[in-house]
Amino acid sequence: MRLEVRGLGFAYSSVPALRDVTFAVQSGEVLGIVGPNGSGKSTLLRCLAKVLKPHVGTVFLDGKDLAGLKGREVGRLLGYVPPPGSGQAFPCTVLETVLQGRRPHLTWGVGPRDLEVVTRALAYLGLTELAERQLNELSSGQRQKVLIARALAQEPEVFLLDEPTATLDLRYQLEVLALMRKLAKEQGCVVVMVLHDLGLASRFSDRLLLLHQGSIFAAGGAESVLTPENLRVVYGVEAVVTKTPWGLQITPVAPVSSSEKAQEKARVAVRSQ
């Protein structure tokens, strides 16, 4: 599987949110998307998930234009986990919600293999005991786990996860991100995930895409993307970046004043010419 994005652009009404975004992710790779609030991360993921239609540019899945794929086919290929707090909790139980993940695979109703996949997904996220509970009776972290379990049950080739760990406790942050790496490395899935935690992003991603005002500001390995210089320009913070055996540790020290930020931007622009 190869997910390729060429010249993608999107605007809400006439306000641009993404400009000329181009990248590709191969089978077995984990791509982390990072960037400050409003930089376009969720919009990009929603374009990849076919929730939004890009105004320009194309998303290809193994060379096929995503725009031309039918719902069922998209459901078998793409597993999308929306960001925490988006959308409403429907009047469904946990089990019913996770079973929805099997829908693109069903022909004659739910079979033993579907139940096996769903049972495994529930167990993996520690949800077995909550299977009969209504979704709207859960905590936000528990609800997030249900949506991740639903994507697992879908057994897609591409996982698109928007802040999957934002509401999870420490253990499940690690469990979910380690599982995504395992699915990429052992089953050849493509994993694209938006993460605000730059330390976790550096640890669990093969490559990072740093978005700034709707465009790709930097792309590549964590050490080349999460430099103090890039963090200063894009996030507007002075930060100390330390290499650890568990990825990079980013310590924000102080905000950069707007005049310093403008000067730094100009310096970077001159250097990149």
Ligand SMILES: Nc1ncnc2c1ncn2[C@@H]1O[C@H](COP(=O)(O)OP(=O)(O)OP(=O)(O)O)[C@@H](O)[C@H]1O
């Ligand atoms: N439904 C919408 N209508 C109008 N503008 C929107 C809408 N959703 C997002 N935007 C705007 O599009 C831009 C990109 O938003 P997006 O949600 O993609 O950013 P993000 O990087 O995911 O931010 P965050 O880290 O805060 O989740 C922002 O300027 C935002 O205000």
